[in-house]
Amino acid sequence: MTDGLADRRRRQERAYEFERWARPVESRTAATVLVAFQPCVPAGFSLAGANDYPDRLHAERVRRYFIAQKGRRTTGGLVVEIVAAECDSSVDARASVMDLLATQMVNMLQPAEPPDFGDVCFTSSRNDPACVLFARGTVAVLVRSVGSIAVGVEEFARCCDEQLRGRTNR
Amino acid sequence: MVLHHRILRGTASALGRWIAGPLHRLIGRLVVPPIPPTCRVHVDAIMFNHDPSAFTNDAINIRYDRSLPVQLPEWRSGQSPGTTVSPAAYCIEETAGENVFVAVRFTAGPGTSVAWVSASGGGVLGAINPIRVNFANGVSVPEFVQMPLDNHTLGSNPGVHDIEWQWQFRCLVGNTFWDTNRSAHRIYVLRRAPRGPWSQTPGSNQNPWATALAYACGVPPAPGVQDPFDAVANGLAQALNWGGTNANAARVVYDVAATMPHYAIGNTFELTKFLERLAGGFGNGEKVNCSDCACAITTLANLVGCDLWEGEILTGAVNPLIPIGFGQWWDPGIGFLPSSTAPSPGSTLLYHEVAWKTDTVADSRIWDLCYLVNGFEDPSNPQTPHPTMRSVFLPYGVQFADPAAFDYREQLAQPGSVSNTRPAASRTQRQVT
Numbered sequence: 001m002t003d004g005l006a007d008r009r010r011r012q013e014r015a016y017e018f019e020r021w022a023r024p025v026e027s028r029t030a031a032t033v034l035v036a037f038q039p040c041v042p043a044g045f046s047l048a049g050a051n052d053y054p055d056r057l058h059a060e061r062v063r064r065y066f067i068a069q070k071g072r073r074t075t076g077g078l079v080v081e082i083v084a085a086e087c088d089s090s091v092d093a094r095a096s097v098m099d100l101l102a103t104q105m106v107n108m109l110q111p112a113e114p115p116d117f118g119d120v121c122f123t124s125s126r127n128d129p130a131c132v133l134f135a136r137g138t139v140a141v142l143v144r145s146v147g148s149i150a151v152g153v154e155e156f157a158r159c160c161d162e163q164l165r166g167r168t169n170r
Numbered sequence: 171m172v173l174h175h176r177i178l179r180g181t182a183s184a185l186g187r188w189i190a191g192p193l194h195r196l197i198g199r200l201v202v203p204p205i206p207p208t209c210r211v212h213v214d215a216i217m218f219n220h221d222p223s224a225f226t227n228d229a230i231n232i233r234y235d236r237s238l239p240v241q242l243p244e245w246r247s248g249q250s251p252g253t254t255v256s257p258a259a260y261c262i263e264e265t266a267g268e269n270v271f272v273a274v275r276f277t278a279g280p281g282t283s284v285a286w287v288s289a290s291g292g293g294v295l296g297a298i299n300p301i302r303v304n305f306a307n308g309v310s311v312p313e314f315v316q317m318p319l320d321n322h323t324l325g326s327n328p329g330v331h332d333i334e335w336q337w338q339f340r341c342l343v344g345n346t347f348w349d350t351n352r353s354a355h356r357i358y359v360l361r362r363a364p365r366g367p368w369s370q371t372p373g374s375n376q377n378p379w380a381t382a383l384a385y386a387c388g389v390p391p392a393p394g395v396q397d398p399f400d401a402v403a404n405g406l407a408q409a410l411n412w413g414g415t416n417a418n419a420a421r422v423v424y425d426v427a428a429t430m431p432h433y434a435i436g437n438t439f440e441l442t443k444f445l446e447r448l449a450g451g452f453g454n455g456e457k458v459n460c461s462d463c464a465c466a467i468t469t470l471a472n473l474v475g476c477d478l479w480e481g482e483i484l485t486g487a488v489n490p491l492i493p494i495g496f497g498q499w500w501d502p503g504i505g506f507l508p509s510s511t512a513p514s515p516g517s518t519l520l521y522h523e524v525a526w527k528t529d530t531v532a533d534s535r536i537w538d539l540c541y542l543v544n545g546f547e548d549p550s551n552p553q554t555p556h557p558t559m560r561s562v563f564l565p566y567g568v569q570f571a572d573p574a575a576f577d578y579r580e581q582l583a584q585p586g587s588v589s590n591t592r593p594a595a596s597r598t599q600r601q602v603t
Contacts, residue, residue, distance in 0.1 A: 007596075008482070048452075054436055055435045055436030056436070066455075079452070103431050105460055131430070146456065148456050
């Protein structure tokens with residue numbers, strides 16, 4: 001992390017009151033270490049690509065997935081990006097959420113309380129947001145619309161969260 | 171009259187055929203046909219980057235892209251032609267006044283010990299004057315012969331050039347130069363050696379990529395700019411955002427929903443994906459933020475010799491801006507303004523990132539591809555943009571802060587935030603990936 005990034009993160013921690021939610025107070029999922037996150041692909045969509053995210057955040061592994069409409073090439077249209085940070089602890093997952101919040105130029109992502117998804121959640125709007133960032137247990141997930149057709153990503157985020165919740169409840 | 175002309179023309183034609191036929195046969199008997207060559211020479215391999223530790227006399231270290239290095243020698247006989255086959259890049263500033271040469275391996279038929287070799291054509295690298303080559307066991311001695319590029323015109327031809335040499339040889343007996351094989355090459359001519367993040371460390375994946383050179387070298391410099399490197403950066407900036415809806419080469423739009431980066435991730439810039447986008451593909455999608463834009467111009471401009479850095483600006487409340495890919499004025503707090511003259515509250519931007527020339531200090535020049543600003547100065551309030559009348563200004567190669575002028579900082583920041591709008595101390599050139 002460059003000095004600029006570190007400095008910005010410190011400022012953003014204050015803006016988002018990170019101290020307040022940096023550690024889980026009570027969570028059934030907090031202690032469960034999750035690995036090998038698989039993105040949820042809703043009906044009518046397919047996995048168009050996957051690769052390692054260049055920033056490690058506070059995670060052991062950060063993967064990025066692109067979900068596109070079936071039958072469409074990923075050169076346009078409706079495409080959703082899912083970044084999943086698989087961490088060693090729920091504290092690291094929340095720190096990863098903070099890492100991502102710190103990259104905003106304007107604090108567009110606002111806390112959803114109670115969280116719509118995960119244990120902590122930030123969304124770009126209350127109604128079918130174009131960007132959702134949440135942490136469930138030891139995984140931090142960023143879901144955002146990146147195609148030429150703007151799309152709300154609530155369905156994608158919910159699907160990913162349900163998958164995570166199902167696994168942590170085992 | 172017409173009939174008379176036709177008769178005359180027909181007679182002349184028949185007479186010509188009557189004379190020309192026997193005359194041709196007579197000349198054919200008198201002129202001695204050329205003696206077939208007593209030797210055979212073949213161009214086997216050409217090395218442009220024959221000294222990876224330097225680039226004053228040869229080409230620089232490059233690779234095709236992040237994953238694929240360019241193998242030396244760059245060209246081998248039998249290599250199939252193509253636009254990215256046999257790429258090489260030369261730097262004008264570093265090779266000026268130096269003896270530039272290529273290293274060529276020749277093969278020859280049995281019994282050939284000496285031959286003269288030259289090449290015609292060559293485009294920007296020029297024709298190669300005849301040079302004596304010794305052979306032993308059918309291979310040139312030394313194996314790679316230094317062939318001076320005495321006729322190159324690198325200095326006046328920055329850009330991308332597809333060139334071809336027709337190689338020729340002459341045996342010791344006889345004065346005729348005979349054609350042998352041809353070689354085709356893609357030559358990138360840079361004004362100066364690439365700056366960071368590009369590196370000349372042999373084998374580094376930060377060696378300049380041919381895929382990026384193909385784009386950066388192909389963009390013409392902006393006219394009317396005195397400094398040639400600023401002109402290059404301005405040309406690239408204009409290609410990457412010439413203003414308005416979808417008016418940019420990569421078809422990207424500002425991420426108004428989250429204002430997060432999509433290509434400048436951590437300490438890296440995902441150039442592979444950005445180039446994919448420039449080539450018409452998807453890349454990482456169409457959204458970008460200011461860090462992505464700062465990386466794009468810094469990385470591509472520095473590839474052709476500019477010296478830019480990515481550096482943040484600490485900001486406060488800002489004036490309305492036109493984000494890349496859009497044609498509407500935008501306020502960070504309220505979104506797009508309903509009209510170009512609508513008043514704006516001036517909302518806060520947490521930070522901004524632009525490309526800086528040299529240090530991130532107040533009098534440095536900046537390139538901001540992400541936000542176009544209002545260049546219309548309020549006549550009743552000098553050095554302040556008019557609150558409702560706006561004209562789009564492309565802040566490319568402009569001074570960040572100039573006490574004597576209506577500068578970028580004043581165009582970006584609300585009057586009350588100008589003094590708080592200052593360059594952050596740190597600067598970076600993100601590694602390409």
